[in-house]
Amino acid sequence: MRDLKNVFPEKNILPDGVVLDKPIEQREYLINGEILQWQGDFQQVFSPVYFGNDTQGAYIGSYPLMDARESLKALEAAVQAYDHGRGEWPTMSVEKRIHCVKKFVVMMQEQRELIIRLLMWEIGKNLKDSEKEFDRTVVYINDTIESLKNLDRDSSRFTFAQNIMGQIRRAPLGVVLCMGPFNYPLNETFTTLIPALIMGNTIIFKPPKLGVLLHYPLLKAFRQAFPRGVVNTVYGDGQVVVGPLMESGKIDVLAFIGSSRVADILKKQHPKPHRLKCVLGLEAKNPGIVLHDADIEETVKECVTGALSFNGQRCTALKIIFVHRKIAKPFCDRLSEEVEKLAVGMPWDEGVHITPLPEANKSEYFAELINDAITHGAKVINPNGGIYNKSCFFPAVLYDVNDKMRIYREEQFGPVVPVICYDDIEEPINYVINSNYGQQASIFGKDADQIAKLIDTLVNQVSRINLNSQCQRGPDTFPFTGRKDSAEGTLSVSDALRVFSIRALVAAKENDLNKTIIREIIKDDKSAFLTTDFIL
Ligand code: G3H
Numbered sequence: 390m391r392d393l394k395n396v397f398p399e400k401n402i403l404p405d406g407v408v409l410d411k412p413i414e415q416r417e418y419l420i421n422g423e424i425l426q427w428q429g430d431f432q433q434v435f436s437p438v439y440f441g442n443d444t445q446g447a448y449i450g451s452y453p454l455m456d457a458r459e460s461l462k463a464l465e466a467a468v469q470a471y472d473h474g475r476g477e478w479p480t481m482s483v484e485k486r487i488h489c490v491k492k493f494v495v496m497m498q499e500q501r502e503l504i505i506r507l508l509m510w511e512i513g514k515n516l517k518d519s520e521k522e523f524d525r526t527v528v529y530i531n532d533t534i535e536s537l538k539n540l541d542r543d544s545s546r547f548t549f550a551q552n553i554m555g556q557i558r559r560a561p562l563g564v565v566l567c568m569g570p571f572n573y574p575l576n577e578t579f580t581t582l583i584p585a586l587i588m589g590n591t592i593i594f595k596p597p598k599l600g601v602l603l604h605y606p607l608l609k610a611f612r613q614a615f616p617r618g619v620v621n622t623v624y625g626d627g628q629v630v631v632g633p634l635m636e637s638g639k640i641d642v643l644a645f646i647g648s649s650r651v652a653d654i655l656k657k658q659h660p661k662p663h664r665l666k667c668v669l670g671l672e673a674k675n676p677g678i679v680l681h682d683a684d685i686e687e688t689v690k691e692c693v694t695g696a697l698s699f700n701g702q703r704c705t706a707l708k709i710i711f712v713h714r715k716i717a718k719p720f721c722d723r724l725s726e727e728v729e730k731l732a733v734g735m736p737w738d739e740g741v742h743i744t745p746l747p748e749a750n751k752s753e754y755f756a757e758l759i760n761d762a763i764t765h766g767a768k769v770i771n772p773n774g775g776i777y778n779k780s781c782f783f784p785a786v787l788y789d790v791n792d793k794m795r796i797y798r799e800e801q802f803g804p805v806v807p808v809i810c811y812d813d814i815e816e817p818i819n820y821v822i823n824s825n826y827g828q829q830a831s832i833f834g835k836d837a838d839q840i841a842k843l844i845d846t847l848v849n850q851v852s853r854i855n856l857n858s859q860c861q862r863g864p865d866t867f868p869f870t871g872r873k874d875s876a877e878g879t880l881s882v883s884d885a886l887r888v889f890s891i892r893a894l895v896a897a898k899e900n901d902l903n904k905t906i907i908r909e910i911i912k913d914d915k916s917a918f919l920t921t922d923f924i925l
Pocket of ligand 1: 573702861
């Protein structure tokens with residue numbers, strides 16, 4: 390392992406293509422199709438990357454700390470653009486909306502390099518994963534366009550039943566407040582924002598607390614690609630700028646990826662809870678269950694990536710591992726060896742796995758979790774586990790964890806890997822049953838009979854079971870959701886289009902008068918909704 394004492398670079402030795410020419414001093418925000426200049430306070434942004442012995446992360450820029458008044462202006466713009474469903478955007482044909490989104494993607498791709506660089510500096514994501522996040526988002530948008538074309542093609546025909554003819558389509562819901570998480574600030578924000586937008590809703594977009602500046606290069610693209618008021622941006626302290634939006638009762642959909650604590654606060658702020666639709670991606674404590682006959686090498690490989698990709702800062706990360714007593718020793722030995730091999734460094738370093746953590750005081754929090762576990766009988770089994778220097782924390786494998794420890798229940802969201810030895814398969818099953826979370830689980834083993842039984846038990850507890858592989862969201866065409874406190878609503882390329890819209894239909898008795906009216910509307914293209922136009 391690289392010596393953590395010297396993990397941070399000197400400012401003058403940064404490689405080409407990494408340096409930010411100058412800090413990003415964002416003054417602008419987008420409301421009602423205009424890029425405005427903020428005159429109030431600004432939030433300074435410091436990277437999780439430090440220079441040399443500095444006591445604060447590198448200064449990388451600032452963004453507006455907007456106030457409630459300005460935030461409500463963004464809301465008014467979105468409400469006006471929607472205009473009770475009569476605005477230009479919600480009534481625009483699907484084909485034209487697709488055209489706007491395509492224009493946006495082209496402009497977005499022009500900013501690829503800068504956005505990737507900002508992902509590294511703002512949240513410490515390594516180069517490979519930052520590139521993946523950007524490219525995956527572009528693919529997601531393009532797939533969304535294709536999926537909407539198919540949905541629209543299916544809806545362009547009439548349905549006949551019981552002497553009634555109908556045309557069934559999907560209609561928008563209204564004003565959507567989109568808020569993504571810091572760990573996938575671009576990708577997860579856009580997996581709600583783009584489907585919400587393309588279905589005809591208008592948007593208020595508030596970036597996460599960490600990972601704000603990387604959205605700045607897209608401000609102009611939002612302005613140029615979409616009609617006035619369709620996308621509006623809000624920056625600042627959540628309590629100041631988001632509270633008033635929710636309290637107004639004018640938010641129709643809350644698309645939020647973050648903690649259930651914050652989601653609960655936001656939902657309660659809305660005066661008409663039954664009129665608020667929520668699309669939420671929340672915490673998880675996904676278990677890996679290693680059966681007695683698991684292939685140790687393959688399982689260790691999956692557990693290391695599953696628990697420690699992006700330093701374990703994934704909602705889908707394996708956050709607790711149950712291993713059968715019969716193979717606990719060889720499994721833990723190999724796990725510890727493989728974790729020790731992980732390269733620590735700066736996000737742009739070749740082959741780096743462990744990078745600086747963006748959240749304040751996170752290393753101290755993990756040290757606390759580890760101390761608590763040690764107090765209750767666990768050991769850090771890898772030699773360098775838990776060593777840290779400022780924001781850089783070397784992963785710790787904790788063994789043998791029990792229910793007295795905080796790590797047993799708390800979602801660590803970082804590089805601590807708790808392992809529990811079990812004798813009876815009922816132990817991990819009961820853990821899942823009693824957990825507040827229900828996103829995914831991984832089963833590692835070979836015996837089809839035992840695996841089948843476990844699948845049938847777990848499938849009613851979590852939303853995805855992974856066989857001999859880590860938990861993950863992708864492929865993005867697969868449904869992504871969770872039970873209990875882990876999620877509300879289902880996302881995937883096609884599901885998201887449904888979640889941000891409602892089925893609406895025109896129905897008429899099959900008589901001559903109605904047939905004549907419908908024929909005339911269709912022939913002369915009189916309606917955007919009632920049409921048999923087919924997107925080619
Ligand atoms: O943070 C949660 C993400 O949705 C995880 O996505 O499994 O593709 O890393 P991923």
